Amino acid sequence: MNIAEESFERILARASEAGVQAGMAAARASMPAAPPEPAPTAAAAAAAAAAAAAAAAAQAALETEKATKTAASKSKSIFFVHDPTQEYKALRLWEGSDLQIPKDLVNLARQGDQVPLIWLTPQGVTKAAGQGRKLLTFPLTGAASQQIKMAHAKDLYLPRGAFSQAMQALVVLWKEVGPAAPEGERSQVSLIEELHLSVLARATDEHWPIWRRYVKSVLNSLWAEREDNVGMGFDIGKIDEETLRAAERAGFCPRFQADDTVQLRHTMVAKLVLAEGAAMLTLGARMDELHNMATFGNAPAHLRAGPTTPTSPRATCRLELPASPTAHTVVPQL
Numbered sequence: 001m002n003i004a005e006e007s008f009e010r011i012l013a014r015a016s017e018a019g020v021q022a023g024m025a026a027a028r029a030s031m032p033a034a035p036p037e038p039a040p041t042a043a044a045a046a047a048a049a050a051a052a053a054a055a056a057a058a059q060a061a062l063e064t065e066k067a068t069k070t071a072a073s074k075s076k077s078i079f080f081v082h083d084p085t086q087e088y089k090a091l092r093l094w095e096g097s098d099l100q101i102p103k104d105l106v107n108l109a110r111q112g113d114q115v116p117l118i119w120l121t122p123q124g125v126t127k128a129a130g131q132g133r134k135l136l137t138f139p140l141t142g143a144a145s146q147q148i149k150m151a152h153a154k155d156l157y158l159p160r161g162a163f164s165q166a167m168q169a170l171v172v173l174w175k176e177v178g179p180a181a182p183e184g185e186r187s188q189v190s191l192i193e194e195l196h197l198s199v200l201a202r203a204t205d206e207h208w209p210i211w212r213r214y215v216k217s218v219l220n221s222l223w224a225e226r227e228d229n230v231g232m233g234f235d236i237g238k239i240d241e242e243t244l245r246a247a248e249r250a251g252f253c254p255r256f257q258a259d260d261t262v263q264l265r266h267t268m269v270a271k272l273v274l275a276e277g278a279a280m281l282t283l284g285a286r287m288d289e290l291h292n293m294a295t296f297g298n299a300p301a302h303l304r305a306g307p308t309t310p311t312s313p314r315a316t317c318r319l320e321l322p323a324s325p326t327a328h329t330v331v332p333q334l
Contacts (some may be wrong), residue, residue, distance in 0.1 A: 110177045115173065116148060117155045117158060134147065167215070195236045213250055213251055217243055272284065
């Protein structure tokens, strides 16, 4: 076969293939279109709905049966025998007390946040137990953080007795959640106790607002943001003079006011030292009246005319609300 014959055969083959394809397309075009599926009748729709409902009911019955079997088997595994490892260790404010530190405060301390002292007072614990305070949930919400911030602000108005009880409760709390001390070092719990005792020994009632602010400032420093395992810049078990001066400035008090004893002779305790006989009884009753006023806010009838003005301008300093808290500890900066 020569070249011309081979080319002619290829042309014929292509023509034949094109003709077959054209014929198949024409056949498909001539075929009638498939009729659309008929719409379901009302009876068919009702049957489908009934079938779906039956399937759902069957599934619900299976789940109920499963739950019943699980409950029945669970009752066989409840164990009433005493297991000492499962005892809840209640953190009591003092040994034998029926007042316990609320669990939400324990969890707050466990996650590394500073607990407001006012919530650790007997009054604060009682309010939590009676649902007077909204308990914290975790993770903390913005509202909860604001609640903590306001509680820290209240710490700056706590009287000496309540503040002292809260510090001891903080010791109890930190014994439970704080880290163990390395061998040969003082424990963190002992440092908090030393802080408390050093202030009680040196602070007079006259200057208690300064010392209260000092303790809060030290506690804020303990919980301030810093790198892991980095200690404090001063010994919290001893009075830090620089921090004490800062507490005086924050309260708009003169320098070294915290240790000023000039007005001690004018205090009621100083007068009680010298009082005798009927004068002692009268003064003692007056001191009890003032104590009740400070505790309950109810003034005796003869004192309800209005507040008295301090006789000495050195007796008190200005009270100021704390500044905004830090992001980490939501504690007021002093």
